[in-house]
Amino acid sequence: MPHTTSSTATTTGTNATASTSASVDSLPWEELVTSALLGTDRRPPAPRGGPVPADAPAALLDAAALHTVRRRAGLLPAVPEARPEPAAPDPRPALPEAARHRLAHLLADRSAPSGGGRRGTAPDLTELIPQWLAIANRRGFRAPADLLPALLDAARARTDLRPQALAFAGPRGMWLAGLNPDWKFALRGSASGAPQPGLTDPDAVARLWEEGLFAERVALLDAVRAQDPPAALTLLATTWPTERAEDRLMFLDSLRSGLGRADEPFLEQALSDRSRNVRATAAELLSALTESALAGRMAARALSCIHPDRTGAGASIAVEAPHECDADMQRDGVTAVPPTGRGERSWWLGQLVEATPLGVWEERFGGRPADEIVALPVADDWADDLHTAWCRAAVRQRNPRWSRALLGRPSEPVASGPGTASIAERSKLLAILDEGERASWVAEFIAAHGLSEAFQLLGVCTVPWAGPLGRAVVDALDIARDGGSYPWSFSGVMGLAERCLDPAEADRLEVLTAAQDEQEDASPGAGGYWSEAFQRLVSTLRLRAAMEAELMA
Numbered sequence: 001m002p003h004t005t006s007s008t009a010t011t012t013g014t015n016a017t018a019s020t021s022a023s024v025d026s027l028p029w030e031e032l033v034t035s036a037l038l039g040t041d042r043r044p045p046a047p048r049g050g051p052v053p054a055d056a057p058a059a060l061l062d063a064a065a066l067h068t069v070r071r072r073a074g075l076l077p078a079v080p081e082a083r084p085e086p087a088a089p090d091p092r093p094a095l096p097e098a099a100r101h102r103l104a105h106l107l108a109d110r111s112a113p114s115g116g117g118r119r120g121t122a123p124d125l126t127e128l129i130p131q132w133l134a135i136a137n138r139r140g141f142r143a144p145a146d147l148l149p150a151l152l153d154a155a156r157a158r159t160d161l162r163p164q165a166l167a168f169a170g171p172r173g174m175w176l177a178g179l180n181p182d183w184k185f186a187l188r189g190s191a192s193g194a195p196q197p198g199l200t201d202p203d204a205v206a207r208l209w210e211e212g213l214f215a216e217r218v219a220l221l222d223a224v225r226a227q228d229p230p231a232a233l234t235l236l237a238t239t240w241p242t243e244r245a246e247d248r249l250m251f252l253d254s255l256r257s258g259l260g261r262a263d264e265p266f267l268e269q270a271l272s273d274r275s276r277n278v279r280a281t282a283a284e285l286l287s288a289l290t291e292s293a294l295a296g297r298m299a300a301r302a303l304s305c306i307h308p309d310r311t312g313a314g315a316s317i318a319v320e321a322p323h324e325c326d327a328d329m330q331r332d333g334v335t336a337v338p339p340t341g342r343g344e345r346s347w348w349l350g351q352l353v354e355a356t357p358l359g360v361w362e363e364r365f366g367g368r369p370a371d372e373i374v375a376l377p378v379a380d381d382w383a384d385d386l387h388t389a390w391c392r393a394a395v396r397q398r399n400p401r402w403s404r405a406l407l408g409r410p411s412e413p414v415a416s417g418p419g420t421a422s423i424a425e426r427s428k429l430l431a432i433l434d435e436g437e438r439a440s441w442v443a444e445f446i447a448a449h450g451l452s453e454a455f456q457l458l459g460v461c462t463v464p465w466a467g468p469l470g471r472a473v474v475d476a477l478d479i480a481r482d483g484g485s486y487p488w489s490f491s492g493v494m495g496l497a498e499r500c501l502d503p504a505e506a507d508r509l510e511v512l513t514a515a516q517d518e519q520e521d522a523s524p525g526a527g528g529y530w531s532e533a534f535q536r537l538v539s540t541l542r543l544r545a546a547m548e549a550e551l552m553a
Helices: 002-025 029-038 055-073 096-110 125-139 145-159 158-177 181-189 204-211 213-226 229-242 245-256 261-270 275-286 292-304 326-329 342-356 359-364 370-375 383-397 399-408 423-430 435-449 454-457 466-482 486-498 503-513 526-553
Strands: 308-309 316-319
Touching: 002 055, 096 125, 096 145, 096 466, 096 526, 125 158, 125 526, 145 181, 158 181, 158 229, 158 245, 204 213, 204 229, 213 229, 213 245, 229 245, 229 261, 229 370, 245 261, 261 275, 261 292, 261 370, 275 292, 275 308, 275 383, 292 308, 292 342, 292 359, 292 454, 308 359, 326 466, 342 383, 359 370, 383 399, 383 423, 399 526, 423 435, 423 454, 435 466, 454 486, 466 486, 503 526
Parallel strands: none
Antiparallel strands: 308 316
16 A cells, blocks of 8 residues: 555656646746846746746746747748849949058948047047048949948938948949948938939830839939929929829929029919928928019019118118908918017018019119118117018028128127027028138137137038138137137037138148247136147047048049
């Protein structure tokens, strides 16, 4: 009997162990992984409410091994997929070897930690990638195949790099982007990687327009518009009524390129669009056509509000803002509800004036030139509203005469001269002027007012900065250093200088890299910071010169 009892107990224990093992084996793979991550003490490998194995770690490993064997035993051979079509050929010449090594260095350094705090004297290589790409694209080189993944990764992380990076990547880059979901932005943001039909093949153009992805259709419309503006308008009209509102808005924006009188009938029709944004864009485009019917209607309304006033001692401008915004005004793009804090009448007046051809005012004020009109006193504190609207009109109509008048003389105090005191508005007006005039104006502004107000103005100047502008910036930085100014206040301008100064200026700036003795009234440590900043500036300019030389080889 004792022997029988012992045998029965052993059998019972064996069955319990086998039962526990079987219950562990039945757990899903995800449960086993969770138990392994959390630890078998915290998450025993057992079904909810089931028995916990005596040796939980061993049971977990046994169950994992069993799962692995089952998976391998049940694995079916993979069905081979068709090989992708090869990338389209890129006939552009290969990079010089030194330039290829430089690009590899720039792309490898882009993920290096910035470190924060003091930047030291080393150039910031990540800020040089856009310039390197711009030069390489101007020279017409193709991207090295082995650097395409790093190039696409850089463009994925920085949207500002994408236009230049994707142009440099070319058809091979677009082909590669189609094979990796991480780079799908390249296909979405630029359809240039997709093969475009010959624009002389109307059937292929129509098929892509009707069946292509949105980015492909935008690129197609832009390409047709650049070659034959009326044909692009005809293409757009074929599907216009069935397009989504957001797509109609993007397509309408393509008409800015090559905008002309032939576009007026289509844009007039778009003034009745069901989308408010589409109507507003159509009205803006029509107002840029100074001879359009809409521009004439807006001029008639504006002229009823603004007229010369000779009742006083001299000529001035009288203003009577609109008292209502009727349905016809709203159809022509006038938004009835003003932003918070803006009065209705001034809001309506501004929209009328900015849509009015600027030549109307020269005729209205007896043939006076723009600078004399802007200088006229404006009654009842309407000057700011009127000048702001004229600024927007000058930018929209790209009128350099009115831009000069509204900018005023750069040496005048910012807040006291005629025109606009807004730095943001001045930067837009400057963009209308040619490169040389723009640089000269900003150089004189810096000489008169220093750098504190000039950051936005510098941003619209062509790179590299012209000699007088570059010298004005460096002189102002030198004055700030000698005056003991806080150096971090000028870090933004110094960063711009690193990217925008002519590299030929490096030798002339060498003298500024020496550390100065600390002044009693200077910010603590300012001398050392200024020395580092100028050393970094000189190093960066020399590196930029080397980059350009490598790409010219």
